[in-house]
Amino acid sequence: MKERVPGLVAIFLLTVLVASTWWAAGYTQRAVQVEPPARTTHEPDAWAQNFVMVRTDPAGDAVNRLEGEYMVHFPDDDSYKVTKAKAVGQRAGSPITVGTSDTAVMDKNGNRIVMTGHAHLHRLPDKDRPALDVTSQQLTLLPNDDVAFTDLPALIVNGHSTMRGKGMRYDNKTRTLKVFSASDVKISGQDSVTRPATKKTETKP
Incomplete structure (x- = not known):
């Protein structure tokens, strides 16, 4: 035992x-x-006044610039919201374009800028072409492609000629302008021409 x-x-x-x-x-x-898992919410993590962002090409030359009175950055989708926005495209070999709007959101790694509220795109004139102006409630800019488009009603002014349409796409590299559902086309020196609502007009302004 x-x-x-x-x-x-x-x-x-x-x-x-x-x-x-x-x-x-x-x-x-x-x-x-x-602690419970952190929730991903669309909340800002950075902001700045008198915001300026410049993008360059591999050679170090500035090709795009986005600026505004106030900027807010959202980390969940890496987007920037800018008030009183101004987007400038200045690629070599293409006309300079200037886009302005009440607000703008840049996302997709800077490959898309959605300009909303009194959106206006101005292409500066050169020796071969007059100025081109596009106004709409919203314009989407694709800086890498040098393209601007909208699905909303837009007014296009090319020199002394005007055109209204619902839907527009402008390629600044090829200088090609496509206007969908074009109407109230006024060519300088000619009377007003009204086109069918389904007509698509393509020009090189």
């Missing part, structure tokens, strides 16, 4: 140790509050 006592004591102590460990682990889990 005496020979079994040490073994029984060892088993008892081991049982107490296991039970104590189990109790301590449970107590720790109950005592320590585990």
